[in-house]
Amino acid sequence: MRHVLRSLLLLTVTVLWLTTPLAAKPLNLIILHLNDWDKMDSAGRVASVIKAEKAKAAENGAAVLVTFGGDMISPSLMSGIDQGAHMIELGEAVGIQYGALGNHEFDFGPEVLKQRLAEADFPWMSSNTLVNGKVFPGLDGSQLVEIDGYKIGIIGLTTPETIFLSSPGATVTFTSYAEAGQREVAALKAQGADFIIVLSHGGEGLDRELTRTLRDVDLVMGGHDHLARTVYDGRDMTAAAGSQGEFVAKVTLTIDRVEKRGKTSLVWSPAFDLIPTRNATPDATVQAKVDGYLATLDKELGQVIGSTSIELDTRRASIRSVETGFGNLVADASRAATGADVGIANGGGIRGDKVYAAGTELTRKDILSELPFGNSTVKLELTGAQLRAVLENGVSEVEKGAGRFAQVSGMVFSYDASKPAGARVVEVTVGGKPLNTAGTYTLATNDYVAGGGDGYAVFKKAKVLVDGDAGGLLAGQVIDYIKAKGTGGSKVEGRITRLD
Ligand SMILES: [Zn+2]
CATH class of the missing domain: 3.60.21.10 (Metallo-dependent phosphatases)
Structure with a gap:
């Protein structure tokens, strides 16, 4: 032609x-x-x-x-x-x-x-x-x-x-x-x-x-x-x-x-x-x-992309206060798509407000209604100290059920909500090793929080490796992740522990 x-x-x-x-x-x-x-x-x-x-x-x-x-x-x-x-x-x-x-x-x-x-x-x-x-x-x-x-x-x-x-x-x-x-x-x-x-x-x-x-x-x-x-x-x-x-x-x-x-x-x-x-x-x-x-x-959005092997909870009260399978899924998918060390998903970005029982068949539409904002995934590089500050922000308003609550991938942390905001995070490991505050880590998250949304001002000090214009659609990454794995969700496995 x-x-x-x-x-x-x-x-x-x-x-x-x-x-x-x-x-x-x-x-x-x-x-x-x-x-x-x-x-x-x-x-x-x-x-x-x-x-x-x-x-x-x-x-x-x-x-x-x-x-x-x-x-x-x-x-x-x-x-x-x-x-x-x-x-x-x-x-x-x-x-x-x-x-x-x-x-x-x-x-x-x-x-x-x-x-x-x-x-x-x-x-x-x-x-x-x-x-x-x-x-x-x-x-x-x-x-x-x-x-x-x-x-x-x-x-x-x-x-x-x-x-x-x-x-x-x-x-x-x-x-x-x-x-x-x-x-x-x-x-x-x-x-x-x-x-x-x-x-x-x-x-x-x-x-x-x-x-x-x-x-x-x-x-x-x-x-x-x-x-x-x-x-x-x-x-x-x-x-x-x-x-x-x-x-x-x-x-x-x-x-x-x-x-x-x-x-x-x-x-x-x-x-x-x-x-x-x-x-x-x-x-x-x-x-x-x-x-x-x-x-x-519209027809394709209704097609089944996989079925979840575990219960997936996206209820507002859960997704903004505790580790959930769906939160893990979103953070895992963005980390996998970018090859970052860690991933963060703000609970407020997940909106379905429901529970998918184990065995539920998931469609593209399900994922889009959970992630309706059309966000793209950003890859950042930040220091261990900054990563700690990210987690501090993530749990700083947990008692209010704020959308900033951090669902995580590639890391495990504990916090004590009886302490003042900003000094709650107790222990952090990345890839099984204690967080090195002087080290550097790559992080995947959505363009909304990367721009400082939900109190994540610390992201604006991080080095941008892939910005929102260059990044892929977060919802698309989650869909691809489910299709590749055949099952939706990453089980609750103790990534986040509240100590108080
Ligand atoms: Zn371009």
């Missing part, structure tokens, strides 16, 4: 070439950009905004490129079912023509990514995602498009942090932005590129570093940091569209060739818009696809 698309593009270019003298007139070029869009809900509205923009551009004789800045196939509930295939279809349906690879594209491993890339009608690019020195199979490093006699180079780049943010496998490596960018820019320039756009999944810091270090990069359309942003310093331009199709980032360029003392050079002037999609009337065709997937999702 991809080859068909490319030949069509070539054909268009050839026709233009024959009918228009080379760069006889300025090029009006509009770039419409999305990034960090992994949840399908907005697809109908995004499609209608893009369609309207294309219609306007056609009236004004402007060319349009629709680009994507990475993170599409994960994480979402539906991705947990079809590993992101639906988003590839919706990406095509809204009109995406060029995509950059994001870290989340590797969430299901390199083999699934290859399948998704093969399904896509549009080229995905990442010039710094390599296997044995070559760009990852199914990806391109860059593309060169010719429009009205102007050659536009488009390069893809992906955050090198993908190596620990996702699951690219043992053979995939990520080189630096500067190194891969330089190589690709040189190749495009050698082919006569007039204007170079980078689709970057690396956040604002890397985007701006790139425009500073590589003079020939003219425009960076970004992603990864979920920011809706445009920056223009008179020469370099970066823009990104937030996340989840909330906005379409639009860059309008007038590109022209000028002659000065016998030398031809390119000049351009930009305009920037962030077009909100929230009030758009959904495109009927695309919305019908979304509705179809929502119906599939």
Whole structure:
């Protein structure tokens, strides 16, 4: 399919070439950009905004490129079912023509990514995602498009942090932005590129570093940091569209060739818009696809994922005051998904308020109603002393039944609630060894408490290894954990002991 698309593009270019003298007139070029869009809900509205923009551009004789800045196939509930295939279809349906690879594209491993890339009608690019020195199979490093006699180079780049943010496998490596960018820019320039756009999944810091270090990069359309942003310093331009199709980032360029003392050079002037999609009337065709997937999702949510071998208690009074099987399950699942030393689940994040008897068949819906907040899992590094402070906060309001109560994984602790808050934790072991207050530990928890919620200010002092934007969905991790184990729940085994 991809080859068909490319030949069509070539054909268009050839026709233009024959009918228009080379760069006889300025090029009006509009770039419409999305990034960090992994949840399908907005697809109908995004499609209608893009369609309207294309219609306007056609009236004004402007060319349009629709680009994507990475993170599409994960994480979402539906991705947990079809590993992101639906988003590839919706990406095509809204009109995406060029995509950059994001870290989340590797969430299901390199083999699934290859399948998704093969399904896509549009080229995905990442010039710094390599296997044995070559760009990852199914990806391109860059593309060169010719429009009205102007050659536009488009390069893809992906955050090198993908190596620990996702699951690219043992053979995939990520080189630096500067190194891969330089190589690709040189190749495009050698082919006569007039204007170079980078689709970057690396956040604002890397985007701006790139425009500073590589003079020939003219425009960076970004992603990864979920920011809706445009920056223009008179020469370099970066823009990104937030996340989840909330906005379409639009860059309008007038590109022209000028002659000065016998030398031809390119000049351009930009305009920037962030077009909100929230009030758009959904495109009927695309919305019908979304509705179809929502119906599939609803059916799949009712499917049994495992049956619990033990009683699982999520009653409010239990989950906020004592170790429970369900609390252990959530903390274990987030720890397993991130490979952290320990895991923490705040009792207030678990909301089902019920008891599942041993032998109960668990569905995805059960897990979603227990974890309704859509939190993602964060991985932090903290000292033993900070970890102790985490547990102190966890038991500091146990008599009030506060949501901060800490369900734990990978560690065992005791506390005395007759003592003042902040001085209640008595004994802590991690992986069977006494807590070393000067040591460092990795910890998995949800993005709400990691941001200081439920009194966990101490987390804000910890080093962030995987942040909420890069982390997986907590509910999805619990579902995967149950599916992998076949049984839901991790039995109550004395992880938390109240001494008073
Ligand atoms: Zn990302």
